[in-house]
Amino acid sequence: MYKALLCWRYLRTRFLAFVCIVSVMLGVATLVVVNSVMAGFSTKLKDRFHGLTSDIIIESPSTNGFAADKDELLDKIRNSPAAPHIKAMTATVEVPAMLIFEVGPSRERVTIPVHVVGTDPVGRAEIGGFGEYLTDPARRSKPSFDLTREALARWDYFNPPVPDLPPPAPLPDAPPRPAPVPADPVKPVGAIPGYGITHYRGSDPVTKKPMEKEILPPGSTIKLIMLGAGKEQMEPVHSNFAVCDSIRTEMTDYDGHFVYVPLAYLQRLRAMGNRVTHVQIRLKDYSEADEVVAELKELFHRGEHDDYEYQINTWEEKQGSLLKAVDIERGLLNLLLFLIVGVAGFCILAIFSMIVREKTRDIGILKSLGASNRGVMQIFLGYGLLLGLIGAGAGTALGLLMTHFINEIEHVLFKLTGIGFTPDVYYFDAIPTKVEPLTVLLVNAGAIVIAVVFSIWPALRAAWLRPVQALRYE
Numbered sequence: 001m002y003k004a005l006l007c008w009r010y011l012r013t014r015f016l017a018f019v020c021i022v023s024v025m026l027g028v029a030t031l032v033v034v035n036s037v038m039a040g041f042s043t044k045l046k047d048r049f050h051g052l053t054s055d056i057i058i059e060s061p062s063t064n065g066f067a068a069d070k071d072e073l074l075d076k077i078r079n080s081p082a083a084p085h086i087k088a089m090t091a092t093v094e095v096p097a098m099l100i101f102e103v104g105p106s107r108e109r110v111t112i113p114v115h116v117v118g119t120d121p122v123g124r125a126e127i128g129g130f131g132e133y134l135t136d137p138a139r140r141s142k143p144s145f146d147l148t149r150e151a152l153a154r155w156d157y158f159n160p161p162v163p164d165l166p167p168p169a170p171l172p173d174a175p176p177r178p179a180p181v182p183a184d185p186v187k188p189v190g191a192i193p194g195y196g197i198t199h200y201r202g203s204d205p206v207t208k209k210p211m212e213k214e215i216l217p218p219g220s221t222i223k224l225i226m227l228g229a230g231k232e233q234m235e236p237v238h239s240n241f242a243v244c245d246s247i248r249t250e251m252t253d254y255d256g257h258f259v260y261v262p263l264a265y266l267q268r269l270r271a272m273g274n275r276v277t278h279v280q281i282r283l284k285d286y287s288e289a290d291e292v293v294a295e296l297k298e299l300f301h302r303g304e305h306d307d308y309e310y311q312i313n314t315w316e317e318k319q320g321s322l323l324k325a326v327d328i329e330r331g332l333l334n335l336l337l338f339l340i341v342g343v344a345g346f347c348i349l350a351i352f353s354m355i356v357r358e359k360t361r362d363i364g365i366l367k368s369l370g371a372s373n374r375g376v377m378q379i380f381l382g383y384g385l386l387l388g389l390i391g392a393g394a395g396t397a398l399g400l401l402m403t404h405f406i407n408e409i410e411h412v413l414f415k416l417t418g419i420g421f422t423p424d425v426y427y428f429d430a431i432p433t434k435v436e437p438l439t440v441l442l443v444n445a446g447a448i449v450i451a452v453v454f455s456i457w458p459a460l461r462a463a464w465l466r467p468v469q470a471l472r473y474e
Contacts, residue, residue, distance in 0.1 A: 017387060020351055023344035024391025024447055025398060030337050031443045032399025032435075037406065038330040039439065040432035045326065048251050051129030053315040054089075054280035055289055058296065060309060063095045064229045065275035067309065073279060082295040087284045090123035091276040093266050097226035099197070099259060103215045112197070114259050116224055118266030121145060127282035130260075135195065136218075136245045145190030145262050147219065147244045154219025155188050155242045189265050190244035191222060196256030198246040216243050224259065229272040239269050250430075289314045341447050344391070345454035348384060352458035356380070377459040384455025388448035396444060403433050 060066045066073055070091045077089065097116040102109050121143035125131040131143040147155065167177070198216040216222065225238040241261060249255055267274065283289060293312055300310040316323065402409060407430050 017351075020344065020348050020387045020451075021391040021394065023347045024341065024388060024451060025395035027337075027341035027344050028392050028395025028443055028447050029399035029402065030340055031334065032396060032440055033402050033406070034333055034337055035330070035439045035443070036399070036403040036433045036435050037431060038326070038333065039436050040434035042323070042326050042330065043434050044250075044432040046323065048249055048254075049319045049323075050315050051133075052249060052251075052254060053318060054127045054129065055283045055286055056281040056293060056296070056312065056314055057318060058279040058281070058300075059311050059313075060277045061311065062309075063227065063277065065093065065272055065277045067275075069274035070276045071274065073276070076299065077279070077281075077296070080295065080299045082292045082299070085283055085285070085288050085292045087282045088123070088126040089279060089281040090120055090127055091263070092124070092278045092280065093118035093263060093270075093272065093276050094278055095226050095266075095270070097224045097259070099193070100223040100225065101216060101220065112257075114193075114197070114224075114257050116226060116266065117258060117260050118263040119260055120263050121260075124280075127280055130247070133247045133249045134192070134245050135248050139245055145192065145244055147188065147190055147242055151218035151242065151244055152188075154217065155221065158219075158221060159188075188221075188242035189239070189262060191224075191241035192245050192247050192260040193222065193243060194255035194258045195246045195248035196252055197259070198243060216246075218243055218245060222259075224261070226270065229270045229275070237269050237271075239265075338446065341450055344447075345450040348387060348451055349454040349457060352380060352384065352455055353461070356458050356462045377462065380459035380462055381452060381455050384451045384459075385448065388451025391451070392444040392447040395447070396440060399440075400435065403435060406431050406433055 068076070074089065074091060077083065077086070094115060094117050097114055098111055099114040100109060100111050119130075121130070125143045131140045134140050134143060170177075193216065198214060198220075200213045200215050202211055202213070220243045221240055222243060223238060223240050225236055227234045228237040247255070247258070247260065263276075266272075267276075281292075283292060293314060296312050297310075300312065410431060
């Protein structure tokens with residue numbers, strides 16, 4: 001009983017105990033915040049990459065596409081041993097292009113490099129990672145490139161029909177002119193650019209708060225210029241499209257550089273026939289991905305260069321370098337930041353050693369009254385355990401609070417220092433977080449263990465004191 005009473009008394013009456021608690025608290029809070037941010041970043045990055053690229057990707061390194069056409073390619077996969085594992089798949093054409101559009105009252109021309117993806121919206125929605133990111137809620141359940149009435153009206157306003165020219169003067173012996181063939185007016189082809197293309201991000205000149213402005217509303221005209229398909233001479237081709245919606249994945253690299261257009265139209269524009277450059281596959285069970293990849297490689301890699309023409313990978317293999325870099329960075333940060341808790345441990349060692357020297361007389365009195373070496377040692381070990389528990393608990397509470405308000409804290413720091421979270425560098429619009437209970441538990445356990453371990457030497461010194469030596473000069 002006396003051990004607990006002495007621990008509690010030392011905790012309440014000594015200012016140095018508060019210093020130990022604060023040092024442990026700051027170390028734990030830092031680790032909780034950093035791990036939550038890194039876990040959120042890693043999880044969100046994996047979710048977005050997985051959703052946008054599907055489970056398995058078969059791609060051709062050539063912008064001309066695979067030698068086999070789309071139907072032949074998909075039928076070959078459907079009749080393969082891998083078919084029972086496949087839930088859905090779709091074919092796409094992905095090529096680099098230049099995007100041109102006009103903004104503002106003065107109609108200033110803007111040109112940016114983009115990645116054009118020709119896709120079937122229904123098939124793309126079946127593998128996921130498309131419909132749920134569209135900004136128009138009515139289009140999410142049934143994605144399409146159709147324009148709404150408002151968008152079509154806007155297109156017609158900015159693209160009025162060219163008036164017919166007056167007929168030339170008839171010749172004396174000319175036959176009568178044929179009647180014009182009735183035809184419907186040409187309808188614009190819809191396109192879905194990324195949210196970062198259709199919206200401008202800046203800051204309010206007065207309040208300095210971040211603001212967004214839509215510069216390409218539905219119905220706006222954009223032009224895409226790209227290389228056509230061909231083995232000998234590839235000529236540039238171009239076409240105008242009407243913006244029908246925008247896609248917002250919250251990954252700035254995708255939202256600012258991707259434009260989705262109808263697959264069939266892009267194939268005709270580039271004179272590709274029915275060829276495609278990518279096949280995206282969604283599996284019933286992703287744990288079978290390695291087995292399916294092996295079966296697909298056996299199916300397609302039969303010629304000398306087939307492994308180059310048919311590049312088959314899982315989404316993790318395609319993004320492996322980036323995901324591995326995130327994991328390595330997280331591990332290094334944990335190692336470096338845990339040194340803060342180590343510093344707190346040395347603080348506990350120094351303070352406890354000082355307490356032992358100051359309390360030599362008290363230790364002698366305790367031993368003379370019958371306290372054992374083990375009992376004295378348990379007092380200081382219990383004191384270290386109590387400091388670790390309180391510091392870890394307070395640090396966890398502080399860390400979770402900071403994690404919850406991390407974006408608000410970032411805005412305040414940006415106003416004070418001018419340095420803030422840059423979406424263009426870190427992929428996402430806001431700082432992602434994910435609290436992992438196991439990680440928080442391990443951080444707390446590590447902090448408490450360090451507090452107890454660094455209490456062992458002072459506790460042993462106190463236990464080894466002899467009552468006669470402790471009270472000799474009293």
